[in-house]
Amino acid sequence: MRYALQFGDLLPYWHVLLGGLIFTIVLTLVSTIVGIGLGTVCASIRAFGPRWADAIAGAYVELIRNTPFIVQLFFIFFGLPAAGVKLSETTAAFLAMVINLGAYSTEIIRAGIQAVPKGHLEAGESLAMSRIEILRYVVLKQAFQKVYPALCSQIIIVMLGSSVVSQISAEDLTYAANYIQSRNFRAFEVYFVAALFYLVLAISMRAILRGIGHVIFPKA
Amino acid sequence: MPLVDISKVTKSFGPTQVLKGVSVEVERGDVVAIIGKSGSGKSTLLRCINGLETYDDGAITVDGMDVGEARKKKNLRDLRRNVGMVFQQFNLFPHLTAEENVMLAPRVVNKATPGEAKVLAAEALAKVGLSDKAGNYPSQLSGGQQQRVAIARALAMRPNVLLCDEITSALDPELVNEVLRVVEALAKEGITLILVTHEMRFARDVGTKLVFMHQGKVHEEGPPKELMAKPKTAELQQFIGSAH
Amino acid sequence: MSDFSFWVILSNLLLATRWTILLSLIAFVSGGIVGLALLFARTSGIGWLQNLTKGYIEFFQGTPLLMQLFLFFFGVALFGLEVSPWVAAWLALTFWTSAFLTEIWRGCVEAIPKGQWEAGDVLALTYFEQMRYVILPQAMRIAIPPTVGFSVQVVKGTALASIIGFVEVTKAGTMLNNATFRPFLVYSLVALIYFALCFPLSYTAKKLERRLYAAR
Numbered sequence: 318m319r320y321a322l323q324f325g326d327l328l329p330y331w332h333v334l335l336g337g338l339i340f341t342i343v344l345t346l347v348s349t350i351v352g353i354g355l356g357t358v359c360a361s362i363r364a365f366g367p368r369w370a371d372a373i374a375g376a377y378v379e380l381i382r383n384t385p386f387i388v389q390l391f392f393i394f395f396g397l398p399a400a401g402v403k404l405s406e407t408t409a410a411f412l413a414m415v416i417n418l419g420a421y422s423t424e425i426i427r428a429g430i431q432a433v434p435k436g437h438l439e440a441g442e443s444l445a446m447s448r449i450e451i452l453r454y455v456v457l458k459q460a461f462q463k464v465y466p467a468l469c470s471q472i473i474i475v476m477l478g479s480s481v482v483s484q485i486s487a488e489d490l491t492y493a494a495n496y497i498q499s500r501n502f503r504a505f506e507v508y509f510v511a512a513l514f515y516l517v518l519a520i521s522m523r524a525i526l527r528g529i530g531h532v533i534f535p536k537a
Numbered sequence: 538m539p540l541v542d543i544s545k546v547t548k549s550f551g552p553t554q555v556l557k558g559v560s561v562e563v564e565r566g567d568v569v570a571i572i573g574k575s576g577s578g579k580s581t582l583l584r585c586i587n588g589l590e591t592y593d594d595g596a597i598t599v600d601g602m603d604v605g606e607a608r609k610k611k612n613l614r615d616l617r618r619n620v621g622m623v624f625q626q627f628n629l630f631p632h633l634t635a636e637e638n639v640m641l642a643p644r645v646v647n648k649a650t651p652g653e654a655k656v657l658a659a660e661a662l663a664k665v666g667l668s669d670k671a672g673n674y675p676s677q678l679s680g681g682q683q684q685r686v687a688i689a690r691a692l693a694m695r696p697n698v699l700l701c702d703e704i705t706s707a708l709d710p711e712l713v714n715e716v717l718r719v720v721e722a723l724a725k726e727g728i729t730l731i732l733v734t735h736e737m738r739f740a741r742d743v744g745t746k747l748v749f750m751h752q753g754k755v756h757e758e759g760p761p762k763e764l765m766a767k768p769k770t771a772e773l774q775q776f777i778g779s780a781h
Numbered sequence: 782m783s784d785f786s787f788w789v790i791l792s793n794l795l796l797a798t799r800w801t802i803l804l805s806l807i808a809f810v811s812g813g814i815v816g817l818a819l820l821f822a823r824t825s826g827i828g829w830l831q832n833l834t835k836g837y838i839e840f841f842q843g844t845p846l847l848m849q850l851f852l853f854f855f856g857v858a859l860f861g862l863e864v865s866p867w868v869a870a871w872l873a874l875t876f877w878t879s880a881f882l883t884e885i886w887r888g889c890v891e892a893i894p895k896g897q898w899e900a901g902d903v904l905a906l907t908y909f910e911q912m913r914y915v916i917l918p919q920a921m922r923i924a925i926p927p928t929v930g931f932s933v934q935v936v937k938g939t940a941l942a943s944i945i946g947f948v949e950v951t952k953a954g955t956m957l958n959n960a961t962f963r964p965f966l967v968y969s970l971v972a973l974i975y976f977a978l979c980f981p982l983s984y985t986a987k988k989l990e991r992r993l994y995a996a997r
Contacts, residue, residue: 322859383933383979384972385940388951392972395964473843480845484944491847504855512840512848519843587903617905628900632918641914642904694904 324506330497337493338514344407344489345476348414352475353468355415356422360460361452363423364430374423381420387481389413394485410482410489418475425467429460462534469526473519480515490514538601540565540729541586541698546595548581555581556592557753563698563746568724569731570740570761573750574776579733582750583700586731587620588613600697618646621691625703627683629675635662635686636671639693647694654693661689665719681712685719692723699723701732737777741765749773790957790967797953798974804949805936805978808871812878812935813928819883824890826908834883841880847941849873854945870942878935885931889924890916926990933979933986940975950974 327334359374366374381389393416394409404412433456441451461468483491494511498504541563548556555578563569571579584590586597588608597604600619607616630638639658643649649657662668665685675683684704691699701720705713717736721743724730734740740747740761747761749772757764757773768774823834841849854869893916901911943952954971958964 379980379983380972380976383983384975385937385951387940387943388954388968388972388975391951391955391964392968395958396968397965399963399965477843477845480847481941483847491845494851505852505859508848508851508855512844512852515845515848516840516843520839589899589902613902614905614907617903620903622903624896624900626896628894628896630897630900630915630919632922642906645910645914646905690904 322506323503324510326501326503327497327506327510330493330501333493333497334490334511334514337488337490337511338518340487341476341479341489342518344410344414344479344482344487345472348411348418348475348479349472352415352418353422353426353472355419356426357457359419359423360426360430361457363427365448365452378420378423381417382424386413386417386478387484389417390481390485406482406485406487409485410479410487413482414475414479417478418471421471421475422468425464425471426460428467429462429464430456432463433459465530465534469523469530472526473522476522477515477519539563540567540600541731542596542598543582543586544596546582546585546592546597548578548585548590548592555753556585558595559750559753559755560595561748561755561758563729563731565697565729566727567729567731567746568744569746569748570744571731571733571748571750572735572737572740572776573756577750578753579750580702583702583731583733586698586700587617587622589622614646618694619696620698620700621694621696622700622702623684623687623691623704625707627675627680627687627707629683629687629690631675634672634674635667635678635689638675638686639690642690643693657693658689661693662686664692664722665689666715679712680708681715684708684712684716688716688719688723698729698731701730701734703733703735705734705736737765749776751776786961786963787966790961790963791970793957794950794953794967794970794974797948797950798978800947801936801939801949801951801974802978804867804870804874804939804942804947805932808874808878808939809932809935811871811875813882815875815879816882816886819879820886820890823883823887838880838884841877842884846873846877846938847944849877850941850945866942866945866947869945870939870947874935874938874942877938878931881931881934882928885927886920886924889920889927892923893919922993926986926993929982929989930986933982936978936982937975 359377363371363374390409390413393413394404394406397404397409437455437459438451441455446454479489480491482489483495486492490511494507498507501507539562541561543559543561543563546556546559547554557578559578559582561569561582571582573579581590585592586599586604588604591608592605599616602616602619604616607613629635630641633641636655636658639661640651640654643654643657644651658671659668662671665688667682667685667689670678670682670686675686678686688699688704704720705716708716713736717739720730720732721739724743732740732744742761744761747757747759747764748755749757749764751772757769764773765777768777819834819837822830823838825831850870850873853873854864854866857864857869857872897915897919898911901915906914939947939949940951942949943955946952948956950971954967958967961967
């Protein structure tokens with residue numbers, strides 16, 4: 318029975334944790350940019366594209382949102398090689414996160430697009446703007462402004478969900494924690510510190526994203 | 538002793554002083570109409586009387602109870618049994634029928650039995666002319682009917698004083714009269730009323746005392762018919778002129 | 782030969798699905814009970830209690846569920862108690878669920894217009910009487926769609942329990958994959974099973990939400 322928590326045993330491994338943290342940050346950053354890009358395209362297709370395209374995008378969204386991330390990850394990393402597509406851990410992790418965030422952000426952004434008053438679209442059309450131009454200059458900026466908080470929440474949720482990529486041996490923060498505890502047997506201490514790292518990361522991201530929001534959407 | 542005694546009350550919201558030393562005495566059976574421009578502090582004053590708002594300085598007593606003390610002791614229950622309020626936005630409970638709305642407080646606060654509460658509710662609804670709507674939900678009633686139910690709900694607690702905060706301002710013009718008629722009937726019964734209102738004709742015909750508030754102070758006070766025929770100050774004259 | 786494998790795989794997965802469903806239900810119910818208690822704590826007006834609750838919510842919402850599973854799994858053992866993956870998973874999911882449900886429900890309570898509170902105030906109702914007769918009945922109606930929506934997250938969350946050894950459908954899938962080397966098939970079936978569990982819940986939540994806002 319171990320009453321005394323030995324956080325000191327973690328010190329020799331601090332660089333391992335740091336490496337994992339950096340991996341998690343970079344993974345999240347890149348996946349976010351691509352994932353939201355994907356979400357924007359899909360949301361636009363769902364809102365303005367032909368019915369069949371909407372149906373396909375809809376199926377993609379529902380499939381991702383109704384299955385666990387870990388299953389999606391396993392499918393991509395273990396399942397695809399059987400169909401001929403072999404991926405590294407990092408690539409698989411990245412792909413899974415992009416697909417996952419893409420689906421959630423599609424719905425979030427689509428809600429924002431639908432909230433733009435129809436009158437704005439009509440104004441754009443009567444000014445002889447093309448659909449793409451209307452989308453780009455009139456609709457998307459408003460849509461993003463409206464759903465920005467929801468989008469930021471989702472990004473943080475995906476960041477926290479990224480801890481699962483440790484299961485396919487992608488070397489993120491959780492993988493680092495697993496590695497350390499298998500060596501010094503201080504499981505609770507390691508996971509507690511790792512959890513705090515994630516918490517600090519989540520809080521920082523929230524603050525940074527809010528700051529970015531103030532810059533790109535100055536209060537009208 | 539006046540039923541409601543407001544003495545030198547001041548109140549600020551942050552840097553803005555909304556009430557700058559207000560004193561009013563309300564006797565039993567009075568019908569006090571408080572008029573004034575928006576921002577003059579009239580609603581705030583009304584809401585201080587039953588403790589919905591705090592006041593910084595001065596004193597308000599209702600039927601011998603000091604409102605400031607009651608608020609400090611977090612014991613506003615007895616005060617509020619005695620002082621009823623009707624809101625501009627009705628604030629009926631949407632998940633309860635008209636009858637249930639009226640019965641709730643007597644049952645929960647005054648511990649009336651369901652039977653007693655039902656009788657009280659029937660009385661109150663009859664008084665506002667809505668006995669036939671007892672089983673209806675607020676969403677099934679017109680604005681005027683909802684407001685009348687709100688009045689019945691306040692009356693069921695048998696308060697000594699009824700506060701009315703612009704109770705017709707949110708109603709379509711054709712529905713205003715049915716509510717005013719109910720209030721007039723209550724006034725005739727001798728219930729003490731303090732109303733913040735924009736209805737000038739009502740204030741003049743039914744009110745026993747007119748209080749004109751301007752920039753956080755009582756600017757003029759007196760019998761409505763006199764004051765409105767011969768305002769003493771330019772501000773009141775301007776106000777009456779613009780109200781017609 | 783391959784057909785034989787298919788049915789073996791599917792039947793094993795379906796058997797394991799029982800545990801997914803059971804864990805989801807139990808965690809959701811216990812999470813809801815804790816969440817309700819937290820709701821009262823959060824809105825109580827007692828400073829230290831509210832702050833404690835806020836910290837609790839911040840922790841369970843701001844750290845990965847996987848970390849929480851590990852912490853409960855290894856943490857309970859520190860006290861010398863036997864901890865099975867079942868219990869650790871149930872505990873972690875309960876606290877995780879409670880943090881999210883309480884915030885959802887708090888949002889619903891705060892969505893009730895201030896006028897309803899004031900109407901209750903002037904009728905001399907106490908805080909508890911207002912919550913019981915006026916606020917919660919209204920808040921519950923609004924709370925049903927997002928609560929049903931969150932149940933989907935709980936079902937998906939049980940998949941992580943596989944990592945600490947709890948044998949539910951994801952773990953069964955991993956074991957079957959190791960035995961049959963047919964990951965494409967196995968994980969497709971696992972995904973389909975989750976979809977079959979979650980989609981009806983998602984759909985119901987959406988329908989309820991539409992009906993709620995159409996009525997207004």
